[in-house]
Amino acid sequence: MGFKLSSFLATLLFICFINYDTVLSNKFEQDPVTKTMHDFSGFPIQETHLPNSLSLLSVDSQTLQKQIDELSTFSDSPAPSVTRILYSDMDVLARRYVKNLMGLAGLSVREDAVGNIFGRWEGYEPEIGAVATGSHIDAIPYSGKYDGVVGVLGAIEAINVLKRSGFKPKKSLEVIMFTSEEPTRFGISCLGSRLLAGSEELAKALRNTVDNQNTSFFDAASFAGYEKDEEKLSSVFLDKGIYSAFIELHIEQGPILEKEGISIGVVTAIAAPASIKVDFEGNGGHAGAVLMPDRNDAGLAAAELALAVEKHVLESGSVDTVGTIGIMDLHPRAINSIPSKAHLEIDTRDIEESRRNIVIEKIHQSAMAISKKRGVKLSEFQIVNQDPPALSDSSVIKAMELAASELNLTYKKMISRAYHDSLFMARISPMGMIFIPCYKGYSHKPEEFASLDDMANGVKVLASTLAKLSLH
Amino acid sequence: MGFKLSSFLATLLFICFINYDTVLSNKFEQDPVTKTMHDFSGFPIQETHLPNSLSLLSVDSQTLQKQIDELSTFSDSPAPSVTRILYSDMDVLARRYVKNLMGLAGLSVREDAVGNIFGRWEGYEPEIGAVATGSHIDAIPYSGKYDGVVGVLGAIEAINVLKRSGFKPKKSLEVIMFTSEEPTRFGISCLGSRLLAGSEELAKALRNTVDNQNTSFFDAASFAGYEKDEEKLSSVFLDKGIYSAFIELHIEQGPILEKEGISIGVVTAIAAPASIKVDFEGNGGHAGAVLMPDRNDAGLAAAELALAVEKHVLESGSVDTVGTIGIMDLHPRAINSIPSKAHLEIDTRDIEESRRNIVIEKIHQSAMAISKKRGVKLSEFQIVNQDPPALSDSSVIKAMELAASELNLTYKKMISRAYHDSLFMARISPMGMIFIPCYKGYSHKPEEFASLDDMANGVKVLASTLAKLSLH
Structure with missing residues (x-):
């Protein structure tokens, strides 16, 4: 048990100077016998001399x-x-x-x-x-x-x-x-x-x-x-x-x-990461038959919130604040149907927890405002995790x-x-x-x-x- | 072949006055023998008298x-x-x-x-x-x-x-x-x-x-x-x-x-309906590690275009103009990944073909402007169909x-x-x-x-x- 850290580290240090080709050409030689700590204890540190083993x-x-x-x-x-x-x-x-x-x-x-x-x-x-x-x-x-x-x-x-x-x-x-x-x-x-x-x-x-x-x-x-x-x-x-x-x-x-x-x-x-799930719900309907004033398009609410996330992140003024909308699912997902549901997953991070939390609060405010403005239901706003750094x-x-x-x-x-x-x-x-x-x-x-x-x-x-x- | 249209229509006309309960209670009686046109030709029109047949x-x-x-x-x-x-x-x-x-x-x-x-x-x-x-x-x-x-x-x-x-x-x-x-x-x-x-x-x-x-x-x-x-x-x-x-x-x-x-x-x-497929492509990347100024987020480009479609439709000034984004798919669709691709399908219609076509042209302009502004590639803008009314x-x-x-x-x-x-x-x-x-x-x-x-x-x-x- 007389192994010295310094000698072990010296062996590692040698590795830095080894030419990789040499290493690889030797790689099929027989495995070295496992040495005890003791064997290594007095190994001379000679950077210019690299034994094969x-x-x-x-x-x-x-x-x-x-x-x-x-x-x-x-x-x-x-x-x-x-x-x-x-x-x-x-x-x-x-x-x-x-x-x-x-x-x-x-x-x-x-x-x-x-x-x-x-x-x-x-x-x-x-x-x-x-x-x-x-x-x-x-x-x-x-x-x-x-x-x-x-x-x-x-x-x-x-x-x-x-x-x-x-x-x-x-x-x-x-x-x-x-x-x-x-x-x-x-x-x-x-x-x-x-x-x-x-x-x-x-x-x-x-x-x-x-x-x-x-x-x-x-x-x-x-x-x-x-x-x-x-x-x-x-x-x-x-x-x-x-x-x-x-x-x-x-x-x-x-x-x-x-x-x-x-x-x-x-x-x-x-x-410090945080992630948020958001669901909007509207009435949906036929893309041709429902006139624009009669719509409450959950997909457009989601699009608007996605852009709001970007805006709030940029407003933080720090390059360390980031926010991403990686998931935005529309339902029923048909070209001729007004989205009746939209599901968003938002990721936001910062090295400063409080600054990130301000962004989350602003996203929540925007989600509520968009919901009100567009007459869609904000059926979920769940902070899935909001971890400290x-x-x-x-x-x-x-x-x-x-x-x-x-x-x-x-x-x-x-x-x-x-x-x-x-x-x-x-x-x-x-x-x-x-x-x-x-x-x-x-x-x-x-x-x-x-x-x-x-x-x-x-x-x-x-x-x-x-x-x-x-x-x- | 002496059937008269008027007499046939008269039989249909009677139907309007028939109480449905009566009809249904009779529905299991034997099927009427198929009548020739001739049989019907002289049928008296008597609205107050409804024979069972x-x-x-x-x-x-x-x-x-x-x-x-x-x-x-x-x-x-x-x-x-x-x-x-x-x-x-x-x-x-x-x-x-x-x-x-x-x-x-x-x-x-x-x-x-x-x-x-x-x-x-x-x-x-x-x-x-x-x-x-x-x-x-x-x-x-x-x-x-x-x-x-x-x-x-x-x-x-x-x-x-x-x-x-x-x-x-x-x-x-x-x-x-x-x-x-x-x-x-x-x-x-x-x-x-x-x-x-x-x-x-x-x-x-x-x-x-x-x-x-x-x-x-x-x-x-x-x-x-x-x-x-x-x-x-x-x-x-x-x-x-x-x-x-x-x-x-x-x-x-x-x-x-x-x-x-x-x-x-x-x-x-x-x-007159038209439908458009749009693809944006950016570099994607990790939602935590890529800073906001380094991003070209295909999903945000899609969100922006979705809102632009709504804007252009409303600008037409006619309630008859409609536009819908029923499909908006992000790739790779992961909460911690910046969307590297976004696919949109847009439906727009109008009873006036030229007014609808102006909307399509504006959507195209917006798609190109967003692509330029966000540094994403507008890899597809395909008018799938653009039918006349x-x-x-x-x-x-x-x-x-x-x-x-x-x-x-x-x-x-x-x-x-x-x-x-x-x-x-x-x-x-x-x-x-x-x-x-x-x-x-x-x-x-x-x-x-x-x-x-x-x-x-x-x-x-x-x-x-x-x-x-x-x-x-």
């Missing part, structure tokens, strides 16, 4: 890419787009793929009642809170293959990197694949992590939650092999302190890192910064405008996030892309951070 | 209602709504039901390559152009059970009325059930009647027409038992003159007749007016703001339409309703008009 410590980014590509084929839409909906056949197959990779990495796998998947590498002091990392693999319709996935498959690869390096964790390390970070099927984002963080409110709401095919949450979960007994939901809740830290690796989903040529984003806070933990930030510096990678502290399972893990654990650049900041669309090098850098920083925090 | 000449409105109710069960949405989409299983079953009723009415049934169904009662001078009547039975999603259906089942009942009266047609009488008056599946309204009227343009377009499941028109037609060979489409075209008149019975789909307490609308013209034929109007007067029914001349298969039948035949009141003018929704009495009045006027025109 050390080259195998590097990230196998081509295999990681191959896994990302393979996982992307479990999709309900054709390549290059990815559509992977909670508890669908494709989701079940993708879960099996991830569990298999966890098993191959030597992790012991467990799943909870809603399908959060945990792969554990027991530390030599397993009674101390584990250091966890992870993300999600569900994908909104017609999106890309990196969002979430890099933080799951990359985390498994980080474990492999540590194993290949001969590292032995003190605190256990755990890779988590969260269930349904995306709200696609049941309108609830970060479903798995919210429950892990002990949301009684969500557990209660799930009893009456159905998808747009009227399939209940529990029937869907049961279809995928998970719990159908709503009483068992509280088994998902985790105690505060069960993790001593949680780190999520993710593509930035914004253009800053790429634009500025920086390798790593060290996330200091996650913007989360701050990264200073010790986790420090570990990530140190990891990046030691690996000679450029990094910057930044805010996550997208929200993540980390937002909820922060409720029960010190949290941090590692961002890597992505092409043009694209996300949630097929053009989403992260380079092999950027992914390798992210995995290295993650591995190093996990190691530091494990030994801390 | 005559009571059976009346409209069996309760059976008609029962048939309407039965037909409404062939629906892909639950009662009271009706959804019956072209060439679906339910459409096939409903067609079978109609053909069966035609057969029971003694009509000889034929279908053409796209499923227009014809039930013919041969006249004693079959070489003269037949007098036709009919409508459609397809139903847009979540609509009602009277639109179109009253003009098909009511027409078959009009034939039964004439048969029970002993009437013998001179010109043949024909009931037509048109294929796909509604544009639901392939975006083409009055598909069957357009083809009957010889639209080479439509026949050509159908070769490349697919539904939103990417099923081709011909595969869908073949599924329903119709033609899959596109070469055979011209067999549907009918020559001008094949019909000496066409009359369509329909619910008003507007509130005028009910509001004014008038039984019959004699349609003098059908408003149709005028009813003066001889048909005269026959309908005379029929209503002789039956002692109040009537008014009016314009049809909704469009119908009659618009296209007018291209190959003198045309007229009979409207009956409907509840609050509701149509294209489950609340659609026409009373037994109003339907009976409509069927009587139709029967009388068919008889007049047949003998003319």
